[in-house]
Amino acid sequence: MLTDESDLQVLTALRQGDTNALGIIYDRYGTAVYRLALKILANPNEAEDLTQEVFLAFWRGIDKYDVDRGTLVVFLLTITRSRALNRIKQQGSQQNLSQRVGNYLPRNDHNPGLESLNLSELRERMSLALQELPITQKQVLEMGYYQGKSQSEIAQELDLPIGTVKTRSRQGLLKLRQFLQDLVE
Amino acid sequence: MSDIAASNPSEFSPELLAGYVLGDLTPSEIALVEVYLAAHPEQQAEVASLMLPLDLLSLTLPADHPPASLRQQILQVAAAEIVATTKPIQQLEAKSRQSWTLIKSVVTGLGLLLVAGLGWNNYRLSHELAALKQDLQISQVALNKQQSPDNLAVVSLLQEPNNRFLTLKNMEGKTGMGMGSLVIVPNKSSAVLALQQIKPLPPGQVYRMWAIMGEKEMNCADFLPDASGKVLKQISLNHWEKAKKIMITIEQKQAKEAEGEIAIEGEI
Numbered sequence: 001m002l003t004d005e006s007d008l009q010v011l012t013a014l015r016q017g018d019t020n021a022l023g024i025i026y027d028r029y030g031t032a033v034y035r036l037a038l039k040i041l042a043n044p045n046e047a048e049d050l051t052q053e054v055f056l057a058f059w060r061g062i063d064k065y066d067v068d069r070g071t072l073v074v075f076l077l078t079i080t081r082s083r084a085l086n087r088i089k090q091q092g093s094q095q096n097l098s099q100r101v102g103n104y105l106p107r108n109d110h111n112p113g114l115e116s117l118n119l120s121e122l123r124e125r126m127s128l129a130l131q132e133l134p135i136t137q138k139q140v141l142e143m144g145y146y147q148g149k150s151q152s153e154i155a156q157e158l159d160l161p162i163g164t165v166k167t168r169s170r171q172g173l174l175k176l177r178q179f180l181q182d183l184v185e
Numbered sequence: 186m187s188d189i190a191a192s193n194p195s196e197f198s199p200e201l202l203a204g205y206v207l208g209d210l211t212p213s214e215i216a217l218v219e220v221y222l223a224a225h226p227e228q229q230a231e232v233a234s235l236m237l238p239l240d241l242l243s244l245t246l247p248a249d250h251p252p253a254s255l256r257q258q259i260l261q262v263a264a265a266e267i268v269a270t271t272k273p274i275q276q277l278e279a280k281s282r283q284s285w286t287l288i289k290s291v292v293t294g295l296g297l298l299l300v301a302g303l304g305w306n307n308y309r310l311s312h313e314l315a316a317l318k319q320d321l322q323i324s325q326v327a328l329n330k331q332q333s334p335d336n337l338a339v340v341s342l343l344q345e346p347n348n349r350f351l352t353l354k355n356m357e358g359k360t361g362m363g364m365g366s367l368v369i370v371p372n373k374s375s376a377v378l379a380l381q382q383i384k385p386l387p388p389g390q391v392y393r394m395w396a397i398m399g400e401k402e403m404n405c406a407d408f409l410p411d412a413s414g415k416v417l418k419q420i421s422l423n424h425w426e427k428a429k430k431i432m433i434t435i436e437q438k439q440a441k442e443a444e445g446e447i448a449i450e451g452e453i
């Protein structure tokens with residue numbers, strides 16, 4: 001059964017024209033894509049629309065998708081965030097962030113640690129990691145990621161010195177990476 | 186700058202790399218990091234590793250679920266695009282080259298009509314069209330002038346609610362040996378068969394589609410591919426709407442039973 005196969009094998013079927021494979025990929029990651037779209041766009045209709053756009057764009061460009069560029073879920077979530085932030089027309093600095101980060105997406109990341117976990121296991125790992133993070137660090141990271149806000153905007157909104165915001169978000173990110181170390185090695 | 190470039194990676198500030206990923210560096214700090222990365226390209230993996238927590242952050246979001254219909258919507262648009270690139274050969278064989286060009290444009294255009302019909306409103310369509318623009322190369326489609334009644338009938342069928350989609354696969358398990366979709370339109374007691382990469386047959390032979398219902402095989406339709414190996418055919422759903430399996434065999438034209446080799450099959 002294709003539904004029991006790895007992402008790699010489902011992708012192979014999709015490349016061979018099996019549209020059923022697109023349904024399987026949607027079943028695996030559709031909810032994750034929708035949740036991120038909803039979080040950023042804060043509108044169920046727009047989130048639904050973006051989810052459709054992401055999966056169809058992925059399907060149309062399947063021949064161009066390089067499995068070596070990272071795991072499928074990371075790829076889909078990256079597209080989703082980028083398109084969602086584009087939709088809400090973030091400030092230039094944030095668009096630059098997306099572009100620059102895009103240059104450093106996992107390119108040579110055949111990542112056995114990450115690929116060995118399914119989505120619910122990844123979710124659990126990430127939840128545990130976030131629980132370890134001080135709320136102040138989590139807050140600034142989430143504002144930057146979901147709302148595409150610049151550090152100065154976050155500083156203004158939270159009425160904090162910008163240096164504090166930078167320190168919190170950098171330390172938060174480094175801590176998260178430390179908690180997920182086995183997935184990134 | 187040269188000091189930075191010569192820095193041992195273990196000495197380079199991880200906070201600076203984190204700031205780079207987060208986009209909170211000053212222009213001069215960005216320059217420092219980029220010089221460092223240019224001198225130590227292996228450190229781009231370090232940057233990527235700092236991106237991963239952000240990439241996975243959204244997995245912890247509350248358990249909102251997309252509407253159940255969204256899956257079907259996505260598959261419908263994908264199937265419609267496959268149909269849109271498939272040409273109705275039985276008609277084309279009887280028509281001139283000019284008609285062929287015309288119909289080719291129409292069939293491409295039908296994909297757009299389908300997307301329009303399947304979307305939830307014009308707002309969705311506007312986004313969809315923007316994404317489709319490059320993929321479908323629609324710039325020269327002149328829909329209003331080139332619609333044929335037969336193709337419009339197919340489009341109309343594909344826009345019906347409650348349609349079911351069946352993926353058909355070749356039996357040889359090889360790429361390029363025939364594949365496609367069968368769209369069952371219960372509301373109109375009809376179905377649309379769209380196949381590609383179908384091999385031509387010797388004279389006297391046809392492809393025959395069978396609906397399998399329990400022990401019985403029902404002859405649904407005969408067809409042949411066009412010169413590019415494609416098939417687009419509307420088929421009456423008469424008496425086989427409850428079939429669980431579809432089979433396409435290669436038969437002699439006059440054969441009554443399913444005796445030939447199975448070329449393609451799919452299960453509903």
